[in-house]
Amino acid sequence: MNIMAIVRRIIRQFFRDKRSMGLMFIAPLLVLTLVWLVLDGDDYEPVIAVEGVLPALVDGLEDAGAREIIEMTEQEARDAFEQGEADAYISLKDGRPYILLEGSEPSVNTAVMKVFQEARKGMNIGPGQMEPLIKYYYGSPDLNLFDRVGSVLIGFFVFFFVFIIGGISFLRERTQGTLEKLLSTPIKRWEIVTGYLIGFGLFTIVQSFIIVIFSLYVFDMYMAGDFWQLLLVTFLLAVTALSLATLLSAFANNEFQFMQFIPVVIVPQVFFSGIFPLETLAEWLQWISYIMPLTYGAEALQQMMIKGVNLSEAWMEIMILIVFALAFYLLNIQALKKHRRL
Amino acid sequence: MKAMVDVKGVAHSFGKENVLKDVHLEIQPGEIFGLLGPSGAGKTTLVKMIAGILEPDHGEVLIGGQPMPSLQLMKSIGYMAQSDALYHELSARENLDFFASIYGLKKRERKEQIQEVMEIVDLADHLDKVVEQYSGGMKRRLSLAASLIHEPKLLILDEPTVGIDPVLRQSIWNAFRDFQQRGMTILVTTHVMDEAEKCDRIALLRNGYVMASGTPDQLKQDTDTQSIEEAFLVYGGDNR
Known part of the structure; x- marks a missing residue:
């Protein structure tokens, strides 16, 4: 009561x-x-550095929403990371796609990977394609x-x-x-x-x-x-x-x-x-x-x-x-x- | 006949401050008893003990021969504090309904009692008004109504007429007389001397002791003075 x-x-x-x-x-x-x-800003458009990749991939990245694609060496890309001018570096290593992510911002990593996957899908490489090797410049893979x-x-x-x-x-x-x-x-x-x-x-x-x-x-x-x-x-x-x-x-x-x-x-x-x-x-x-x-x-x-x-x-x-x-x-x-x- | 309230050698201190040193007091059933004293004399401390909120360090308080504090005895005591203890977001009816529920009144009783006490304090027209919109005097009267809601045998009022205009004060005292007719015992603290005159008996609390007690006329006779105010000064004079 x-x-x-x-x-x-x-x-x-x-x-x-x-x-x-x-x-x-x-x-x-x-x-x-x-x-x-x-923390969860949507649809970030990444700046991607590339070296020695197929032109089709560059076009694909562009279509998939990359803000800018710049041709540069890995060392240049690393410098660009430090300057905060690029978000990822993509090239080929031993015939396998190699992606170096800037890595400090999880949402940016996600954005880069999304753009990359979309670009690859558009290239119709077919089954048996090699999984990309992913490295982080800062940080580590995370949610x-x-x-x-x-x-x-x-x-x-x-x-x-x-x-x-x-x-x-x-x-x-x-x-x-x-x-x-x-x-x-x-x-x-x-x-x-x-x-x-x-x-x-x-x-x-x-x-x-x-x-x-x-x-x-x-x-x-x-x-x-x-x-x-x-x-x-x-x-x-x-x-x-x-x-x-x-x-x-x-x-x-x-x-x-x-x-x-x-x-x-x-x-x-x-x-x-x-x-x-x-x-x-x-x-x-x-x-x-x-x-x-x-x-x-x-x-x-x-x-x-x-x-x-x-x-x-x-x-x-x-x-x-x-x-x-x-x-x-x-x-x-x-x-x-x-x-x-x- | 057992005393309604019997305070036996009560002493109490807050920290190092000995507010009450050795207080003896008896209040008979059906009387209006006035507790006088300068502010800080421990009036509130004493009435809180009688109400069962505080426990004295030494001595005891008996209500109708039973020792306080006791939840059972508290059912028949109404207490009105110096400040208006009301829920400002709620209406008068909701406030009274809450306190009535705490006292265990059934729904029907609550309804009847609310109507009755609100008529006594002349607020029946403002039952569903939110307390926030009440004036100071209305809140004071509503507090009084809240302490009456369970028809207590002993009503303890701590400075009930502070900040209340003379007309309203008069009507509140008339209400006290009505309660007395119904057999209620009333203990009221005050420092307004003309209110003291209206009590059946008064006690002067000062420096931790009851300096004097008796009917207002007795006290005036004993001190050979014309008013309670003067009598009060005689008893407290040694302190100056």
Whole structure:
């Protein structure tokens, strides 16, 4: 009864507060879109250096969308790479196509390969054609960058926006005096925390759903796993963020103070959660990532989306997330003791 | 007859600040009891203990002979804090409905109670208005309505008439008299002296102790003064 009363009230407040709803649902999409625009720019037209290839291939490359085809030696091409003036070098080595990719930008690599494949198709070489030898001047073969970090971004934005909205509304309960009023009623502390988690949890389900749908079907993010399992992990991550936010709001006296948790709690999680490779970091730095919920959420999301693993294979990450959420939840009930011991 | 509220040797400190040192207080059923004192005297701390939100470091608070804090006892206590504890995005009805649900009122009871308390505070015409659009005085009255929603036996009001104009204050005090007729016990804190005159009994809280308590007339007689304000100065005078 008490819990339902809180749930119902939160739903009402949510519909009344359009701006918060907008922040929760629209803002993640907006920011995600910006990142997508930056990382996943479409139809890049590459500049290709060639040496000793058939004129038909040059024509083909041109038709397939290369911006410019320049005749130069491999050494010249390498210099051009350093100057940022060419994106690839194509020639023949021992009768086999040889492609040297500039390599620093995954989307550019993709663009070059697309143009090359299209040009070859037009040449009708037929079966038994030799696979090209591909080398990278910078970097190494990898997935599209957005594909690689997209899953982490989903996790991050869900985490971030739920953290902000959940934390601030719980904080406002205190600043507007309603928490004290609530604590003068026979409600139990765990009922308050549980009501909050369920009330907001309902909205995080909607939010997770929108973000996942948008990422998969509008951005066409690479997705090898199961949609519903992905949604479940996203939701779990959101609940963890929610329980962490309500807990931390006990340690802020106003909204402004709560915002200060962002650089402290949120930003480090971004850097340590897999957007940037951790392998090159010192070991003690890698340890930091182990205490961050986003690390596990993002890891599970990434494995699902790129490797297509199931829940059963990502159970470790999922269990850890649940433990995090549970711990934050229990700590929050304890933290409320500051306001009423009973 | 057991005292409605019995405060026994309560002491409490926040950090190094000893707000309450040794407070004794008894409030009888059905009376309007005024707790007076300068701001910072610990009035709010004391009423929060009586409401069950705070637990004293030493001593105890009994409600009807039962020790506080107790969730069971809190069901029959109404508490109105100094600040308006309302959800501003919600309408008055939704606010009251929420608090009534917390007290476990059934849907039908909630509806009836909401109507009744809103009539008492003269806001029945603004039931579906969003609280954001309420004036300060309306919010104060709605807070009062919220603390009445479950028909408490003990009503604790922390500075209920702060920032309220004299006409409205008069009507709120009339409402208190009505509640008293229904058998409610009312504890009200104030630093407005003419309000103190309206209480059945008052206590002066100062420097962590109850300096004096009794009916307003008694206190005036004891100090040989004409008003509570003067009596108050006599009791607190040693502090200057």
